[in-house]
Amino acid sequence: MFKQKRGLTQPDWIISLGIFLIYIAWFFIFVNPLIPPQRNMETGFQIIKTGLSEDIYETVYEIPIFFTENVTNDYEPIIIDQYMSVIKNDSVLSSSYSYFELNNEKFMFLENISSTSYSTLYWPLVDTTTQQPSSFKPIISGNTVSAQGMKTVFSDYKISTVNYFGKTRLFNYQLYSDSNLVGNQGFSDNVSLVAKYVNQGEYLNHTTFIFGKNPRMYNYVLSSDNREHTFGLTTALSNYTYYYVSASEFGNIDYDNDDCETFETNFIDFNNGASGVAFVFQEDVTFQFCNNNTNINLDMGFDVFNETRYDIMFHQGDESNVIGYPIEVKYGIKQGKKWASLPSIDLLGQKTYAQLKSDWNFPSMLDFNITFTSLNYEKSIGTGVPNDKIDIYVEELKSYILEPDLEVYNMSMSIKIW
Template sequence: MGIFILYLAWFFIVVKPTFSPDTKMSLPFDDLKESFYNEASWNVNKTPLIIRSNITGDNEPIIVDFPFKGITEQYYVEEKYIQIDEGRLFFLANLDKTGSGSTLLNYLFHSTSNYTQPDIYSDIVSSDESASTDSIKINYNNGLVQQGFFRDSVRIFYYSVKVDGSPIDTSTTSHTYNNLFSKHKVITPQLNHSSYIILNNSRIYNFMTSDVEKTVTIGTRIHQYNRFYINPSTGGAISYNSSQCDNYNTDYIDLYDDAYGLAFIFDDNVNLELCHNKNLSITAEFNVDGRFGYQLLFHSADDDMTKMAQPYRLIYGADEVLEGLSDEKLFYLSFKNYSTIKSDWGYSYDFNVTVLNASNTAIFSYGIMPIRYVTTAGKTYNYNKLDKYGNMSRVSVVLLSW
């Protein structure tokens, strides 16, 4: 307030402008106001993320299709460490309720400014050859799972992927990681296969994409679990003295013993073959035309895996477009040449723009000051100032022109 009073004192005593009602009416203040607002304002999109959960648990991976475009660093979910990768949004959520009271609400923000991710502790250790977090360690060979360890014991002994009956081409692979996940990817002209290990979770998430329909076969030899479950009518003990394989059409199978288990969950029904002659192996065959995903979930025997096929549902709510003055755009404006701005705005008169906060303290000023005894007109407008997190504060914009 004191700064603004001193400014007014200098303006009226030293400069001594004169205010003419006729001048005020004739100056195109609406044009000046519109040009300034277009230069200094921005939009921030605020989209509700509505999660309805069927399970309870901390650090549940939320992985959903991401329908929005733009630079990934310019998206932010409040208080969440997020990653946007291959058209999917990844973050962790604490799901503490189920049923009608399970709704969890977060907000997704998007602007033209980059966001800083919140700090997150990560125990992910990742390289081209392996990745580990929580209770699992996965060994990779040429971008594909080779072995899987859960609680320091081998649970996956062998793993293969075939496309149209032939082993997938692993000549081109990639490996990336961050604080949230480790990813190993096989890239082929026909089909891409991405494998993710998520922080604090004993699971392998796999996603495949193909522009044309392909028949994919996943083969794996696993620990000799003694029981399996597909649905209430299909399951029971596994007999290892039979050479016959069992065939099912299902999107879910859980294999377990008295201590631990391994569940397979697919996006859709697959032709699944369960063989149990001395060793235990699973072969799953399905078609990929577009996108297809499947998971391998290591777990303790007492974990209820039946709800993991759809542990939650995320709905994007109606997008709210917030509008207001931007500190960043005001900052950039302050460095722009005055004559250039006058030309860009198509404004032939001289002017000054001052922004005052709720305490009437000047927080921004641009333009020139009028010379002595010049006939000057002024107008004041009220706006919102908006930061990239959707927070608004009321400001006044004082326009002077002559």
């Protein structure tokens, strides 16, 4: 009798233990998910922050530039030569401005130097030339380029005559290579910000740029055979009565007497008080002008091996409007900063939610939404935030974003996980 009773008790114990184990298992299956583990949320936030760091941030280099001369112009052309080689040498960097052009390894932009003597270059470049208003472009018709009252006629890919506010001011423009007239080969490239004409010679190449908003011609001379050559220029001016070289070298032009003046200078201006034209060089050149009964005949020259620039600047008023040229550009120290990139955020937003979760290895049992907000920009990626009464975990991040207007703005990133 005693043995039979013990046999009945053993199955009861086994059944009780089984029921207890089943209860524990169901507890973990059903009860535990109702309380999201804090470590899952922390992992989710860390995954998102790592993904954002890899996908939307870009190291942008900036360098300040300074304009040392006291010159005023709301749309001053600034030309930085050989910008790519400069970047590689880590001395300066190239960037964009609201209106800029990259041409033949030249970074060219317009700067309002009337209100500032300081600007900033950024790299990588941010191309915003498509936003350029048509009023910033020179008007091109056949071989004639018009800008701010100046109408320049080209022949054989070089300047021929210039009309300024209805009057012919410059004509008989001739270029020489080692005392020989240059040829008639070349090409033109009329792009968004500048008109470009290139005369290609056997020994010298001569390039002229004309910007919109400026009655000027920016000229570059370069040896085409890697040897030194002598560049010469002759032209004639009409109806100017005064010349100015410096505070100690100036005078009236007497058309009644044939006379010649010779200077070693990097600047000379001819005007009549109402308007004028200045010739500006990078360094001193031999410059001679002779007057006859009606015209002023100019003759100038310099040796060329490396690329050399000279400018012809028409202007209103007297020489006081151009004293201070050429403008010297000085550079500050390059700094690299890691900023959020608007194009990168937009690219991230083009991915599907499933693709984004997969790329970031985000936990399948969680969902997320990220909202980016700055002064001029707002965008959400992820899935929609539910309206149900569920626990939503939020973390706010602060950063900076470089927008297409080249201004750096504060940006917040609101990360929601549930």
